[in-house]
Amino acid sequence: xxxxxxxxxxxxxxxxxxxxxxxxxxxxxxxxxxxxxxxxxxxxxxxxxxxxxxxxxxxxxxxxxxxxxxxxxxxxxxxxxxxxxxxxxxxxxxxxxxxxxxxxxxxxxxxxxxxxxxxxxxxxxxxxxxxxxxxxxxxxxxxxxxxxxxxxxxxxxxxxxxxxxxxxxxxxxxxxxxxxxxxxxxxxxxxxxxxxxxxxxxxxxxxxxxxxxxxxxxxxxxxxxxxxxxxxxxxxxxxxxxxxxxxxxxxxxxxxxxxxxxxxxxxxxxxxxxxxxxxxxxxxxxxxxxxxxxxxxxxxxxxxxxxxxxxxxxxxxxxxxxxxxxxxxxxxxxxxxxxxxxxxxxxxx
Numbered sequence: 595x596x597x598x599x600x601x602x603x604x605x606x607x608x609x610x611x612x613x614x615x616x617x618x619x620x621x622x623x624x625x626x627x628x629x630x631x632x633x634x635x636x637x638x639x640x641x642x643x644x645x646x647x648x649x650x651x652x653x654x655x656x657x658x659x660x661x662x663x664x665x666x667x668x669x670x671x672x673x674x675x676x677x678x679x680x681x682x683x684x685x686x687x688x689x690x691x692x693x694x695x696x697x698x699x700x701x702x703x704x705x706x707x708x709x710x711x712x713x714x715x716x717x718x719x720x721x722x723x724x725x726x727x728x729x730x731x732x733x734x735x736x737x738x739x740x741x742x743x744x745x746x747x748x749x750x751x752x753x754x755x756x757x758x759x760x761x762x763x764x765x766x767x768x769x770x771x772x773x774x775x776x777x778x779x780x781x782x783x784x785x786x787x788x789x790x791x792x793x794x795x796x797x798x799x800x801x802x803x804x805x806x807x808x809x810x811x812x813x814x815x816x817x818x819x820x821x822x823x824x825x826x827x828x829x830x831x832x833x834x835x836x837x838x839x840x841x842x843x844x845x846x847x848x849x850x851x852x853x854x855x856x857x858x859x860x861x862x863x864x865x866x867x868x869x870x871x872x873x874x875x876x877x878x879x880x881x882x883x884x885x886x887x888x889x890x891x892x893x894x895x896x897x898x899x900x901x902x903x904x905x906x907x908x909x910x911x912x913x914x915x916x917x918x919x920x921x922x923x924x925x926x927x928x929x930x931x932x933x934x935x936x937x938x939x940x941x942x943x
Contacts, residue, residue, distance in 0.1 A: 621653055621657050624642075625639075628759050629661070629664060629758060631759055631760050632759075636759045639657055639755045640748075640755055640756075642657060643657070643658060643748050643752060644752065658754060661754060662758075665754040666754075667757060668756075668757045668761060668763060669764070669871050670753065670764045670766070670783045670784070671763070671764065671766070671783070671784050671786060672765075672766045672768065672778035672785045672786065673685065673765060673766070673767050673778075673786045673788065674786070674804065675787060675788030675789060675814075676789075679788045679790055680788060680814040681767050681788055682703070683721070684852070684863065685701055685765045686721075686722040687854060688765075688859065688860050688863050689701065689722075689725045689731060689763070690724065690725055690860070691864050693728060693730045693731060697762055697763045698731070698760055698762055699731045699764075699765070700731070700733075700734070700756035700757075700759075700761035700764050701722065701731070701732070701764075701765045701767065702749055702756070702764065702767070703733060703734065703735045703765075732756060732759075734752065749766060753766070753781065766778055766781065766782060779807045781891075783870075783883065784809045784810070784867060784871070784874075785807055785810075786809065786810050786811075786812060787804060787805065787811045788813075789813050789814070789827065790814060790827075791813060791815060791816065791823040791827045792827060805831075805834070805835070805838065806841075809845070810847060810848050810866060810870070811828075811835075811847060811848070811849045812849075812850055812851075813827045813831070813849070813850070813852070814851075814853070814854065815853060815854075815855075818855075825851060828850065828851050831849045844873055844877055845870065845873060845874070848866065850862070907938075907939050909938050909939070909942040913934075913938055917934060918931075
């Protein structure tokens with residue numbers, strides 16, 4: 595995919611020096627630098643959209659609105675699976691293969707945050723060391739911040755910024771903690787589920803919703819003594835999928851084995867992604883999915899905004915402590931308390 599460049603008034607490509615961008619609060623300069631492929635500006639723009647500081651939100655919205663026309667030209671791949679299944683290894687192998695073919699790869703790797711301290715491991719640059727060092731790749735670890743679904747709240751915005759910077763293959767790697775991981779399907783074109791050999795426990799332990807939303811299932815670590823077990827696991831999942839309604843009549847969810855040790859992954863998975871994209875773009879399914887995802891994103895933002903407005907409302911603050919006490923002591927049902935707080939909020943408007 596050709597890289598977008600900043601354009602001056604004369605119509606010629608204009609190069610922005612990184613230092614001038616990083617020292618300036620001018621949103622226009624930041625936007626032009628992102629379009630020029632300035633990696634430091636890209637990182638700064640993502641930091642801006644991820645910021646929870648209220649004073650940064652308006653500027654972040656301006657930057658996103660300016661970059662939006664340059665986004666949407668990538669293939670968006672969501673990858674989920676239990677911790678240790680090999681998601682980062684797969685992304686590195688496939689990502690390097692894509693780079694060899696001339697693509698630019700961005701990885702939004704969402705790390706677990708501590709529910710107590712808010713701290714995060716942020717180790718994906720270590721796990722994807724070769725990819726992180728490649729000039730045609732951008733690896734961005736972000737903490738979940740406790741967000742349901744294992745995906746940082748601003749991952750969608752970060753994805754748009756990366757696309758505007760010229761990255762045409764976007765991976766979103768999620769924490770991998772169960773059914774809440776299906777949130778990643780609401781921001782990706784293709785949703786990959788990775789599993790380990792051992793179908794018996796996995797079929798019982800994994801939520802049905804994750805399997806139903808998968809566009810492809812990969813059984814990793816099919817090497818050495820695990821090859822036979824991996825093949826059995828794949829066969830079990832192929833049988834299980836026969837009882838589930840397919841998301842599309844034009845695509846049968848493939849169940850494949852792979853190995854990061856033997857290297858049986860890169861070209862095969864890339865080919866699978868290419869087949870998926872060709873079929874779903876021709877049918878208009880990717881475009882349809884993105885419309886649904888964009889509307890869901892809007893309503894998600896409305897919900898988050900209303901929560902903030904509710905908690906900051908003076909009348910709500912005045913009665914909140916008393917209502918919380920009633921709920922905690924069992925003197926008021928949570929549903930009744932919620933309705934009362936909403937009525938208080940409406941009455942204050």
